[in-house]
């Protein structure tokens with residue numbers, strides 16, 4: 516399950532950022548202007564694909580910085 | 596703020612103009628009640644006074660409130676906060692139609708929409724209850740205070756700072772180019788503390804806040820732009836909007852995404868306005884004993900204008916559809932719509948001036964204003980170059 520979430524997120528990030536590859540603990544928000552749309556895209560993707568809703572108080576970049584963090588965030592929401 | 600009167604003197608001046616502002620039509624589709632109300636408002640209130648607004652570089656507050664009364668100011672806001680909760684296609688058409696009549700009046704819709712959306716998405720319940728009904732009705736006009744002298748396209752280079760002092764926040768800095776800033780009573784101010792960027796709701800009457808009118812703009816002359824100085828402005832903790840540090844990654848992109856969509860739709864309206872003036876002109880104007888409409892080179896320009904305008908409108912509709920489907924591709928496609936609509940309205944407005952010849956260069960004809968207004972759309976809500984960078988790097992295939 517954990518790996519499935521991570522792979523879904525990884526292929527989304529690779530598609531959106533056009534990176535060749537991305538490791539689980541790499542900061543996905545490096546890159547200024549290029550990545551300024553990424554947060555909104557990521558939230559829409561997570562909400563739609565994992566059927567969760569990202570609440571106002573969860574809009575913290577620390578929750579979305581790396582694939583590991585995103586997976587933890589999704590798993591925690593799913594289990595709560 | 597300058598006191599604004601729609602003086603009879605000015606009105607009679609404009610009534611003497613050669614080309615009276617002609618009434619707008621919704622289009623070929625059947626009009627709903629919302630659309631009929633909108634067109635009545637545009638034709639009765641905005642169209643007859645557009646030139647006055649331009650000359651005075653201001654829109655009367657009554658007009659802003661009248662838009663509020665009709666649910667046009669913050670159409671996304673849900674009914675429980677006094678809004679009308681229109682869908683994005685309808686919001687697009689509202690922006691197109693008001694933008695067709697006046698790009699300056701339409702600019703209220705973008706800022707008021709951005710400020711109210713930020714509160715709706717990131718505000719506490721108390722902030723929503725306090726501000727949303729007033730923003731919806733137009734009792735409160737909002738200002739979106741992000742840009743600064745040294746922070747234009749690069750919003751991360753803000754020098755406005757906030758610090759925590761005695762259980763309060765203290766803001767110091769200067770914001771530039773705040774649309775509607777001259778009449779705004781609530782500013783959404785973005786500031787930083789080191790590498791942390793946060794957003795604050797700042798009332799105009801806070802001690803240390805000063806508003807300075809900006810006049811003499813190339814276009815959008817009546818959009819009442821102002822600079823806002825924050826001289827040790829103290830704010831209670833409840834003025835923070837969203838989490839500390841959430842401004843640049845969450846709040847600003849959310850607002851700009853709405854801003855881009857509405858500006859793109861406004862560009863479609865401006866393009867349509869150019870087309871309408873040109874079609875009526877080529878029908879009447881004769882040279883070499885022939886109506887302009889019968890010259891093939893004129894027809895080529897008309898064909899380009901029509902095609903580019905339709906393409907812009909379809910890109911806006913596509914962005915709205917993707918947004919409504921909550922497709923993440925909507926974010927890039929909104930940039931595409933804004934990029935195409937804003938660059939193409941410049942070509943369309945330029946062709947409109949060309950078709951009208953010398954008449955198109957005179958402010959007695961609306962195309963002169965269209966041409967000036969169009970340029971500003973390539974600068975606001977993501978300049979052409981910044982959008983090119985974003986689109987090139989976010990292409991999803």
Ligand SMILES: Cc1cc2nc3c(=O)[nH]c(=O)nc-3n(C[C@H](O)[C@H](O)[C@H](O)COP(=O)(O)OP(=O)(O)OC[C@H]3O[C@@H](n4cnc5c(N)ncnc54)[C@H](O)[C@@H]3O)c2cc1C
Pocket residue numbers: 706738739740741742743746747748749771772773774775812814815818820971974975976977978979980981
């Ligand atoms: C009528 C009007 C209303 C406005 N209203 C508001 C408002 O309500 N609130 C607000 O916060 N701001 C507002 N603005 C400010 C607006 O957001 C900025 O003008 C815009 O972000 C561009 O910044 P700048 O003008 O400082 O240009 P700069 O950032 O100095 O850019 C100058 C030129 O360089 C180009 N450029 C910059 N960076 C790059 C790059 N990396 N690569 C290639 N080219 C680049 C730009 O595209 C532009 O052509 C308004 C501006 C106008 C004209």
